[in-house]
Amino acid sequence: VLQIRTVGIVGVGLIGASLGMALRERRLAERVIGIDVDPQALEIARQRGAIDGTGNIEQSDEIDLMVIAVPPGAVVETAVRAAAGMRAGSLLTDVASTKAAIVHELDERLPPAVRYVGGHPMAGSAGRGAAAADAGLLTGHPFLLTPTDQTDPTALQGMRELAERLGMHPVLLTPEDHDELVAQVSHVPYLVAVAAVNAAAADALPLHGPAFADVARVAGSPAELWVEICRGNRAAITRALAGFRRELDRLEHALTDETSLRAALESSGRRARALYPNEESGTGQGMN
Amino acid sequence: VLQIRTVGIVGVGLIGASLGMALRERRLAERVIGIDVDPQALEIARQRGAIDGTGNIEQSDEIDLMVIAVPPGAVVETAVRAAAGMRAGSLLTDVASTKAAIVHELDERLPPAVRYVGGHPMAGSAGRGAAAADAGLLTGHPFLLTPTDQTDPTALQGMRELAERLGMHPVLLTPEDHDELVAQVSHVPYLVAVAAVNAAAADALPLHGPAFADVARVAGSPAELWVEICRGNRAAITRALAGFRRELDRLEHALTDETSLRAALESSGRRARALYPNEESGTGQGMN
Numbered sequence: 001v002l003q004i005r006t007v008g009i010v011g012v013g014l015i016g017a018s019l020g021m022a023l024r025e026r027r028l029a030e031r032v033i034g035i036d037v038d039p040q041a042l043e044i045a046r047q048r049g050a051i052d053g054t055g056n057i058e059q060s061d062e063i064d065l066m067v068i069a070v071p072p073g074a075v076v077e078t079a080v081r082a083a084a085g086m087r088a089g090s091l092l093t094d095v096a097s098t099k100a101a102i103v104h105e106l107d108e109r110l111p112p113a114v115r116y117v118g119g120h121p122m123a124g125s126a127g128r129g130a131a132a133a134d135a136g137l138l139t140g141h142p143f144l145l146t147p148t149d150q151t152d153p154t155a156l157q158g159m160r161e162l163a164e165r166l167g168m169h170p171v172l173l174t175p176e177d178h179d180e181l182v183a184q185v186s187h188v189p190y191l192v193a194v195a196a197v198n199a200a201a202a203d204a205l206p207l208h209g210p211a212f213a214d215v216a217r218v219a220g221s222p223a224e225l226w227v228e229i230c231r232g233n234r235a236a237i238t239r240a241l242a243g244f245r246r247e248l249d250r251l252e253h254a255l256t257d258e259t260s261l262r263a264a265l266e267s268s269g270r271r272a273r274a275l276y277p278n279e280e281s282g283t284g285q286g287m288n
Numbered sequence: 289v290l291q292i293r294t295v296g297i298v299g300v301g302l303i304g305a306s307l308g309m310a311l312r313e314r315r316l317a318e319r320v321i322g323i324d325v326d327p328q329a330l331e332i333a334r335q336r337g338a339i340d341g342t343g344n345i346e347q348s349d350e351i352d353l354m355v356i357a358v359p360p361g362a363v364v365e366t367a368v369r370a371a372a373g374m375r376a377g378s379l380l381t382d383v384a385s386t387k388a389a390i391v392h393e394l395d396e397r398l399p400p401a402v403r404y405v406g407g408h409p410m411a412g413s414a415g416r417g418a419a420a421a422d423a424g425l426l427t428g429h430p431f432l433l434t435p436t437d438q439t440d441p442t443a444l445q446g447m448r449e450l451a452e453r454l455g456m457h458p459v460l461l462t463p464e465d466h467d468e469l470v471a472q473v474s475h476v477p478y479l480v481a482v483a484a485v486n487a488a489a490a491d492a493l494p495l496h497g498p499a500f501a502d503v504a505r506v507a508g509s510p511a512e513l514w515v516e517i518c519r520g521n522r523a524a525i526t527r528a529l530a531g532f533r534r535e536l537d538r539l540e541h542a543l544t545d546e547t548s549l550r551a552a553l554e555s556s557g558r559r560a561r562a563l564y565p566n567e568e569s570g571t572g573q574g575m576n
Contacts, residue, residue, distance in 0.1 A: 122497035142495050171495060181492040185500045189484045193503070194556040195535035196477045199528070204469040205559060207430050207459060209410035211509070212473045213563060214502040215481070220560030221499070223553035227546055234543050240487070241540055247483035252529055255522050258515055265511035268482040271493060272508030275501060276414075 004028065004091075004162070008055060008063040010035045010078055012045035015095050015121065016069030017133030020050035022166050025135045033063065035082075045130040060085040065162075067119075068094040073228035076105050079116070088113035091155050095121055097186065098232030099146045100175040107150045115155035118146035118175060120182070121168060126217050143168035144182070146175040179233050183240035187233055190226060192244060193219035292316065292379075292450070296343060296351040298323045298366055300333035303383050303409065304357030305421030307454075308338035313423045316453050321351065323370075332418040348373040353450075355407075356382040361516035364393050367404070376401035379443050383409055385470065386520030387434045388463040395438045403443035406434035406463060408470070409456060414505050431456040432470070434463040467521050471528035475521055478514060480532060481507035 007029040009016045020032045034051035036042050045051045060066060060082055068079045075096045083092055092114050096102055103118040110116050123141040125132060143163035147156045156172075163170035173181070197219040200212075208216070230237060247264075254261035295317040297304045308320045322339035324330050333339045348354060348370055356367045363384045371380055380402050384390055391406040398404050411429040413420060431451035435444045444460075451458035461469070485507040488500075496504070518525060535552075542549035 122495060124498055141497060144495060173495075181489065181495055184488040184492040185496040188487070189500050189503045191539050192480050192484050192536065193499075194553060195532055195539055196480050197556040197559050198552060199476070199532040199535040200472040200559075201469065204472040205563065207410060207432060207461075207469055208473040208563065209429060210412055211481075211506045212477050214506055215477045216560040216563045218499045218502055219556040220564070221557075223550055223557050226553050227550050230543055230549060231546065237543065238540070241536075244483055244487040245536075247487040248480065248529075248533075251479050251483055252526070255518055255525065258519065261518060262511055262515050264486060265482060265514050268485040268507040269509075269511050271485050271488075272504040275493065275496065275504045276508070 004064045004158075005030045006033060006062050006064050007031070008033045008035055008060055008066040008082070009051065010057060010066065010068050010082055011070035012036045012041050012050060012130045012133075013069060014124065014127060014129055014132055014137070016067065017041075017045045017048065017050035017130035018123070018135065018137040019067060019069065019095075019121070019166075020045060021048065021133055021135035022138055024049060024052070026165060026167075028162065028165050029065075041130050045133070048130060048133055050130060050133055057082050058085050061087050063087075063090060065091040065093070068092070068096075071225055071228050072096040072098055072102070072232050075102050076109070079106055080109050083110045083114040083116075086114050090114055091158060092116045093119040093159060095119055096232070097182065097229050099144075099178045099182075101232055103146055103148060103175040107148055115152040117151055117155050117159045118148075118178075119159060120144040120146070120178065121163075122182075122186070123168075126220070128222070139167040141168055142171050144171050144173055144178055146173055146178045148175065179236040180239070183233055183236040184243070187229060187237045188240040188244050190218055190221060191230075191237070191241070292352045292446075293318045294321060294350050294352050295319070296321045296323055296348055296354040296370070297339065298345060298354065298356050298370055299358035300324045300329050300338060300418045300421075301357060302412065302415060302417055302420055302425070304355065305333045305336065305338035305418035306411070306423065306425040307355060307357065307383075307409070308333060309336065309421055309423035310426055310454050312337060312340070314453060314455075316450065317353075329418050333421070336418060336421055338418060338421055345370050346373050349375050351375075351378060353379040353381070356380070356384075359513055359516050360384040360386055360390070360520050363390050364397070367394055368397050371398050371402040371404075374402050378402055379446060380404045381407040381447060383407055384520070385474065385517050387432075387466040387470075389520055391434055391436060391463040395436055403440040405439055405443050405447045406436075406466075407447060408432040408434070408466065409451075410470075410474070411456075414508070416510070427455040429456055431458050432466055433458055433460050434466045435460060436463065467524040468527070471521055471524040472531070475517060475525050476528040476532050478506055478509060479518075479525070479529070 012034045023029045031052045033055040123138045160170040193215045300322045311317045319340045321343040411426045448458040481503045
């Protein structure tokens, strides 16, 4: 059974602070310590009930589980710094959207006494930073965990339990499978949304309806975060983009062949409905 | 000033029934008559307060404004049938997502005494049919109107006023400009969402987060409606797809050039923020 008294969260942004709120509301830790280079973010996180207090990344010997929730490009260096002061047997995880490069570098560089499990909660919102954090943000979403042959089985089991106690669905994947699959359901959909928003003429934008607003919400995600994600998963993103282009080519050819067009649109409808098992209506209509 | 006593709505689906509810709640008509081939849809529309009663498309001499809210492929024949029984000077509009072909055919075929203005309210939801109708569905969205040189100026002014009284933003466009611009902010974004959903591997779908859910909601729109939209706007959709592909190519090349990548992502972020002037946070974060 998982024994976590003190959780440290490095980076109290949207995900880090939401995790802190969920841990505290669900009483999954005795104490949540926020660590951030931005004192204002820590103050907001404290006011919002995401953390009990603040700490220093160099003084981490009281931390049972350290969560590295900084932007993906800073995860490795931050994790190495944090681990240097952690006790033997303590747990370390991260929440980055790309895994293979991070996980393999941390497997090499972290002290063996600190037990690391790569993590990626598939949650988020259109909000930003600790101010937009929400204890319910994580609920019901997948918590991807990416063990390797170096991963301590007890640490992995602990992270699975923690995900479940957070109301999330733990899913175990190799770091490579993670990057390949997440490229398809997150990274490429983001890039495609960006291209759709950038391709629309300036005088087309004010005419948009709710469907384009959904696409724009995806495309409005912070640029710098996504520059780092693209850097961290370029090969898998390129492969997933090729798959997307094949589907788009098929659709475009089907514009002159209604039987094929109908089949492709019905296929996406079925797949979309499968993602909304609890919604009464299932499919959208006239999203415009 | 607009004088509308009786509104007829042919097709009490999501848009038709939502329009009926809004007209009745805002007391913009004395009587709203629902006309539909499906008696169950009429019964739901009546129960939901979208219509005062039902009517027959052949007996339309009491109708001051007839709204053709059937699927786009059926608009022309339905409008011609409805107009045959309408009084001289009465108004007729439609809500189809494609305009040039429909508007020009109706300009030719409608009796000149019936005053037609092409319309397209840019509203919708993930719901379906009269059961999902909502008086607030239209509020705050653009109501695109597509006059031609045959359009009666008083009729056009009446439709502008009606759009405003519905809490919508009337925008006047030629039918051709409508189809070109709506291809960019509605038709191509839908096709791109379909391609993204169809391109994801079956084992990637369960890993999705909220951003992919947004994309899937767009892609889950009913296939048959979109087959008709694609048929009605193929040329403009093909042009808009070419523009989308150019942006996607730029993005893909920029995966190895972070300065260009950052510029493209920041551009979409600015454009997306401009669509959410009233939201505190503006851009999304970690939409995953």
